[in-house]
Amino acid sequence: MSFADLGLSDELLRAVGESGYDTPTPIQRQAIPSVLMGRDLIGIAQTGTGKTASFVLPMIDILAQGRSRARMPRSLILEPTRELAAQVAENFEKYGKHHKLSMALLIGGVSMGDQQKALEKGVDVLIATPGRLMDLFGRGKILLTGCGLLVIDEADRMLDMGFIPDIEEICTKLPATRQTLLFSATMPPPIKKLADKFLSNPKAIEVSRPATANTSIDQRLVRTDSRKKKDAIVDLLRAGDVKTAIIFSNRKTTVRELATSLKRRGFASGQIHGDMEQPERLKELDRFKTGEINILVASDVAARGLDIKGVSHVFNYDVPWHPDDYVHRIGRTGRAGATGVAITLATSEDAEHLDAIEKLTGMKIPAMEGAAAKAAPEPKGGRAERKEKAEPKRRGGKRAQSEDAPAAAREEPRREESRRSREEPRRAREDRDSREPALVDEGWNGPVPSFLGTGFGH
DNA sequence: AAAAAAC
Helix, strand or coil: CCHHHHCCCHHHHHHHHHCCCCCCCHHHHHHHHHHHCCCCEEEECCCCCCHHHHHHHHHHHHHHCCCCECCECCEEEECCCHHHHHHHHHHHHHHCCCCCEEEEEECCCCCHHHHHHHHHHCCCEEEECHHHHHHHHHCCCCCCCCCCEEEECCHHHHHHCCCHHHHHHHHHHCCCCCEEEEEECCCCHHHHHHHHHHCCCCEEEECCCCCCCCCCEEEEEEECCHHHHHHHHHHHHHHCCCCCEEEECCCHHHHHHHHHHHHHCCCCEEEECCCCCHHHHHHHHHHHHHCCCCEEEECHHHCCCCCCCCCCEEEECCCCCCHHHHHHHHCCCCCCCCCEEEEEEECHHHHHHHHHHHHHHCCCCCECCHHHHHCCCCCCCCCHHHCCCCCCCCCCCCCCHHHHCCCCCCCCCCCCHHHHHHHCCHHHHHHHHCCCCCCCCCCCCCCCCCCCCCEECC
């Protein structure tokens, strides 16, 4: 089975091929033909399954017919965070390069002027976070009556963030006869209700995979004391073979402090959290992706969905309060068939949260003792991931082929999803399915996209 | 207990 069997256009197949993809992932195989036929779709899938391409690709072909009119976007993609919206926009640019489609990225924290200008000219695809979209809508800058295609991505996360009322309101502004695609890692009742209300006769696709049966991530625990945490992290960064690391903290203030402290100690480090200005957030992310810095201190804004290639280590400077977040955080490493290391610093006060994590993942995180705790283990088993070992700072651009490979071309632990689903008690499945999968979603490795109504294509 | 998202 190749992409050519899915009914996509030649131009699109060319863009896909040029990006290095050749074989569609299960969700792409199942979703693309249905989306091309105009069907509604519920995709139970997480990042790492090739989810983004499963809607981006058919959308490009659907939108290739017809053209946009001023202030009347033809399609809308809703994302929970600004960074995820930017990541999807990057995918549109990549796969739409042989099409003449226009898009606008409507996210908060950046100037509205350029977004408005793009809307005025007319766009084929609107990629938005709910807040900015509602704002612009309220100002009369957008008419959604011509928007015949809606994608609600990461629906369960939208729920967590309290976006459901906004989503419902947005849905009512769209024409009743439209195609709606909804993606969610889990299906809690409110999401089910949303789907019942706004989708008609949807095709349901479920692609799940055990998150931390993810052997590509070597998980370790370091017992420490709150006062020694900073020294511990510095030791781990120095001693281990840390090529690229994300250090998660529970609080924005801690992110700031730790980032400052690491910088002062000479680490090529940066930070990202929700109190930073949006341009700064994207700039830091870009510096990290291009290798200008190799350590990123982050809040949970970066925990989910973000696909950054070649992260060798994830550190939990704090044990996350919500066990799901643990799985999401460590899922930033061990991506694209590479192996990664996830090290969690835990104090005696963290016992309860640690228990919750171990219960969720169904495994005890092995402790690094004594001398071992001084050195972070190397990611083992490696292929591409060990390549630049001697050189802590990656340079942008050239990357190992396997890392750059498409979701489908990558090595994928092909577990028997459907069989597993049948055999497993529903309860356990739901539990597990709320976790982040081991693998990556479509990459976003380019520079920070210019979010403002970029034309793409030539 | 936090974080995320509009101005």
